[in-house]
Amino acid sequence: MNRKPLALTAACVALVALPGTADATPGRGVSAVTLYDHVVGDTDYVLKEITLAPGGSTGWHYHPGQVTGFVKEGVLTHNDASCALDGVYRPGQFISEESGAGYVHIGRNLGTTPVVLEVLYRSPVGQPLAVDEPNPGCSFE
Template sequence: MTVRLLTVVGFAVALCAAMPAMTAGATPPDGDAARTDIAKGTTETPVSITTDGPTTLIVQSLVLQPGASSGWHTHPGTELSVITGGSVALQTATACAPVTYGAGQAVSIPAGVPHRVVNESGSDAQVVLTYTIPVDAPVRGDAPDVCAN
């Protein structure tokens, strides 16, 4: 009886191995739903977001008129920004020389890094900002100008 059981089990294993694997198919959308891209940008910097607990996700639209500045500040979580129109110059505490970003570019600023954004152009700059911050934390805090001579 043991030999027959082993034969049946071996046959069942061989049959299962020979069968094509079943794959789950995606389901198509159903009903009225529309997606609209708000912003799309590319960055050469690898992006990684890690949180230590409950997190609030905030998405904002920012328009900086010519000459406008965000002032030096920090965020308690990662900031991901996409420039959707015009250009901005970014200074950070780790790189005081301003770096200009234009439409279609993305910027990642780690939590706690003092920085400021300035519109040095002659036209409005538009930016879509996404923040990942601890629940109930303020979005930003003022910071001193770490690049002042």
């Protein structure tokens, strides 16, 4: 396995999430390729390369496990459930997301070029990588 930096946006996890609530906001313009998936003990380690097309988003979601990512290309805009901007991540930067239903968030590509992330998920075995949630009341997706 190539040991290059890992990336995130968790984003993007909307692709691999189990169905969420009826009013969930699924991602759009998101594609993902699984690079690695291995269970050690009670933890599933999954490495994905995630691409957000211009204008795309992960949809609102949370992660049952820890997520760490690395921005390879583009600019990722990240908001929390209060609608506040909680990060803008550029190439070469890492992002780390808290786990649990108390940390609902969205990743968006507001630029004109794709955002490419390498994302490492450390999830409890049997749990989805992400769970879709409804928009918490923000004026954007």
